[in-house]
Amino acid sequence: MKTSDFRDVFVRVQSDLLIIDDSIMTDRHHASNGNYEDTDPQNQIGGIIPAFSPSGWLRHGMEKAVHERDGTVCHPGEANANFRKDGVYNRDLDAGYHPKGDCLEDEGGDGCVIHDLFGGFGNRPGKVMRRPIRFSPIRSSVDYTRGQAEGHYRRLNRNIVSRNREDNREPLRNTEVDAVANLDGAWHLSFREAKPEFIALLAAGIDYLDAHQTDFMHQLGGARNFGGGIVDCELMNPLYEKSELRRVFDRGKGNTKRMDAKDDEWADECLPELQSALTERVEHVS
Numbered sequence: 001m002k003t004s005d006f007r008d009v010f011v012r013v014q015s016d017l018l019i020i021d022d023s024i025m026t027d028r029h030h031a032s033n034g035n036y037e038d039t040d041p042q043n044q045i046g047g048i049i050p051a052f053s054p055s056g057w058l059r060h061g062m063e064k065a066v067h068e069r070d071g072t073v074c075h076p077g078e079a080n081a082n083f084r085k086d087g088v089y090n091r092d093l094d095a096g097y098h099p100k101g102d103c104l105e106d107e108g109g110d111g112c113v114i115h116d117l118f119g120g121f122g123n124r125p126g127k128v129m130r131r132p133i134r135f136s137p138i139r140s141s142v143d144y145t146r147g148q149a150e151g152h153y154r155r156l157n158r159n160i161v162s163r164n165r166e167d168n169r170e171p172l173r174n175t176e177v178d179a180v181a182n183l184d185g186a187w188h189l190s191f192r193e194a195k196p197e198f199i200a201l202l203a204a205g206i207d208y209l210d211a212h213q214t215d216f217m218h219q220l221g222g223a224r225n226f227g228g229g230i231v232d233c234e235l236m237n238p239l240y241e242k243s244e245l246r247r248v249f250d251r252g253k254g255n256t257k258r259m260d261a262k263d264d265e266w267a268d269e270c271l272p273e274l275q276s277a278l279t280e281r282v283e284h285v286s
């Protein structure tokens, strides 16, 4: 096993409804020929989900996976921010976080594994690149091997109603939110350096998120009280060839024998080796 073979990995993400506020970019102006109807289910609008929200979601899952191994990680907020005065910050420091960047002082310079992966201190880049997810409603045009997804763009209308009883719950205003329905695809992550503990932590973080997919804290994006952002997720076997990766999304076909053999190899040989590197690294810091 060469970890450098795992520089590019894919996470399968499936969600009935994803609401990423205003940040979904669509190609509706091209797709519509000038007569685009938001609400027409026949519209063939695709777009891009920027990586910001998925990245925060992933990071949180990976933080939890470090906590489960009794390690601490960088607090996501700046140590000099106002919330440092806040009780929440101190509570977080008791619950598995250290002030951002503190780990750089006593390690070999890479800091804790979360800092190493996500960077963000000074102009230090993270070592995992989170790519945007391009989606399209037309499955035949989705290239899963390039980190794309099938997804159906929807514009939802939400009435913000008054909470004053005297107002009789009259709508105060109407807002429109961008949503992607029935998302199913592959999120492409690239490691600038493929350390074994990175891949193990990614696998563990994704497992954690999948197991906690209905926890408010671990849903993705907005409208969480209304079932938005519940994500089924799974690290796709990094040993798969492109054609095998594609086959996973083909509902008419199951695994080949070769894919089953690779699943066993991954679970029984690769992952345990990567996991011991993670255990060693987490123990080393705390």
Ligand SMILES: [Zn+2]
Binding pocket: 072, 073, 074, 075, 098, 100, 101, 102, 103, 104, 111, 112, 113, 114, 115
């Ligand atoms: Zn740290």
Ligand SMILES: [Zn+2]
Binding pocket: 060, 064, 217, 218
């Ligand atoms: Zn959490």
